[in-house]
Amino acid sequence: MRLLVTGGAGYVGSVVAAQLVEAGHEVTVLDDLSTGHADAVPDGARFVRADLAEAHDALDGQDAVLHFAAKSLVGESVEKPELYWRHNLGGTLALLEAMHGKGVRRIVFSSTAATYGEPISPQILESDPPRPTNPYGETKLAVDMALTAFAGLRGLGAVSLRYFNVAGAYGRFRERHAIETHLIPNVLKVATGEREEVQVFGTDYPTPDGTCVRDYVHVADLARAHLLALGAVTEGEHKIYNLGSGTGFSVKEVVDVCREVTGHPIPEKVGPRRTGDPAVLVASSDKIQAELGWKAERTALPTIVADAWAALSGK
Numbered sequence: 001m002r003l004l005v006t007g008g009a010g011y012v013g014s015v016v017a018a019q020l021v022e023a024g025h026e027v028t029v030l031d032d033l034s035t036g037h038a039d040a041v042p043d044g045a046r047f048v049r050a051d052l053a054e055a056h057d058a059l060d061g062q063d064a065v066l067h068f069a070a071k072s073l074v075g076e077s078v079e080k081p082e083l084y085w086r087h088n089l090g091g092t093l094a095l096l097e098a099m100h101g102k103g104v105r106r107i108v109f110s111s112t113a114a115t116y117g118e119p120i121s122p123q124i125l126e127s128d129p130p131r132p133t134n135p136y137g138e139t140k141l142a143v144d145m146a147l148t149a150f151a152g153l154r155g156l157g158a159v160s161l162r163y164f165n166v167a168g169a170y171g172r173f174r175e176r177h178a179i180e181t182h183l184i185p186n187v188l189k190v191a192t193g194e195r196e197e198v199q200v201f202g203t204d205y206p207t208p209d210g211t212c213v214r215d216y217v218h219v220a221d222l223a224r225a226h227l228l229a230l231g232a233v234t235e236g237e238h239k240i241y242n243l244g245s246g247t248g249f250s251v252k253e254v255v256d257v258c259r260e261v262t263g264h265p266i267p268e269k270v271g272p273r274r275t276g277d278p279a280v281l282v283a284s285s286d287k288i289q290a291e292l293g294w295k296a297e298r299t300a301l302p303t304i305v306a307d308a309w310a311a312l313s314g315k
Contacts, residue, residue, distance in 0.1 A: 002026045002061055003230075004104075006052060006095065007068030008045070009036030011177070012110060015170040015223040016066060018042035023227065030058050031069065037176055052091035056098040064106035064233065065099060066226060067092065070140070073179060074114070077136035088139035089146070096150055106233040107147070108226055111160040113242070113283065115141040122280040126162075126240050126287055148238045157235040161225060163243040164283050168218040168304040169311035183254055184216070184305060188312055191264035198266060200251055202273035207280060211251035215244040215282040218298035218307070228292045244283025245296040253301065261305045262313075 008017040008029030013036070020027045027045040030052075041047045048058045052069055059065075070088050071077065077084040092109075099107065114137030115130045132138045143160075150156040167184045169175070175185045189195040203210040225243050232239065249257075259266050288294045298304060 001063040002028075004028050004030060004055070004058055004062045004065045005045075005068065006030045006055065006065065007036065007070065007110070009033060009038060009040045009047075010068060011173070011175045012166060012219060012222060013066075013068035014040040014042065014173045015219050016068070016226045017045050018170060018173055019223045019227060021045055028058055028062070030055055035178065040173060040176070042173075052095045055095050056101070059098055059102040059104050062102070062104050064108070064230060065095070065104060066108045066110075066230065067095065068110040070110070072112075072136060073181060074134050074136050075181075077134050077139070081135035084135045084139045088136075089142045092143045093146060096146065096156070099156075100150075100154055105155060105235050106157045106230075108229045108233065109143065109147060109158060109160045111144055111162045111240070112137065112140045113162050113164045113281070115144065115162060119278055119281060123282050123284045124242060125284050126242055144238075144240065151236055151238040155236045156238075157233040158238040159229040159233050160238070160240045161229055161243050162240065163217060163222055164215045164281065165217065166219050166222055167216045168220065168298065168307040170220045170223065170307075172311060173219075174308065174311035183214075183251065184258070184308055185312070187255055187258040187266060188262065188305075188309055190266045191258065191262035191309075192313065196267070198255060198268045200255070200268050200270045201277065203270055204273070205279040207250055209250050209252045212277055213248035213250045213280045213282070215246070215248050216301065216304055217243055217245050217296055218304050221296045221298055225288065225292075225294045228294050232292050241288035241292070242283040242285055243288065244285050245299045246282065246285055247299065248280060248282045249301050254305075257301045257305050261302060261309050
């Protein structure tokens with residue numbers, strides 16, 4: 001297939017693009033490099049440096065789109081909500097209009113668990129009500145709503161994948177954010193000397209060790225789900241799936257495993273809870289397993305951390 005991957009120079013997008021190339025697809029990566037990296041575009045993929053408003057020409061002859069291009073920092077979205085509405089929703093609407101004009105009728109969308117907001121239960125289901133608590137989650141939910149509308153009105157086929165904490169690496173493809181908010185890369189940066197210590201926010205949660213528990217899914221497993229979703233796109237329908245491992249690891253467990261993998265003591269600084277942090281946040285992936293046969297395979301925390309560490313340290 002001929003496939004356009006928007007945001008394909010970013011973390012998840014680059015891994016998906018690499019797996020698509022490996023599977024024999026003809027891949028075009030579209031990215032404005034505002035947060036992505038040109039050297040993350042996989043060998044064998046064509047690269048177009050452009051933003052979503054300029055995607056029209058890149059859609060010529062494409063069979064489907066895998067859409068990753070988005071602003072994704074929660075804190076920034078609170079400070080600059082207009083940026084997130086303009087880019088995440090406005091840019092996606094421009095992309096959808098261009099797809100309609102070019103007759104491209106299939107899309108896989110990189111959505112997020114932030115659409116759910118504060119969970120009503122420890123294990124989140126697709127049927128749980130969306131209640132985003134920040135502009136980032138609101139804009140992603142708005143895109144999901146637009147996809148439903150385009151499916152009904154224009155026959156678009158869409159699959160949204162809502163995922164939680166992505167981690168690990170796929171060969172040379174790894175997390176490289178200018179502003180890093182994810183736990184595992186920030187802990188590993190202590191081992192490389194880029195940070196002095198890791199911040200632990202709260203040790204009095206109702207969990208086995210008192211720290212928050214989160215669901216981590218390996219980026220390679222996540223990418224595999226996108227390829228499966230591509231084959232499940234049905235014109236006129238919008239499907240939504242959660243992606244996670246179904247189990248969680250605490251902040252303390254993550255820090256301890258990073259110490260074991262890197263051989264570094266990794267000093268930590270304990271602070272008070274952050275407002276809005278639930279004790280446990282784990283995805284139910286039963287729906288995608290039942291309908292598409294996807295299940296996380298690289299679920300061992302030492303494997304996830306070791307892959308991230310190898311890509312970061314070059315070991």
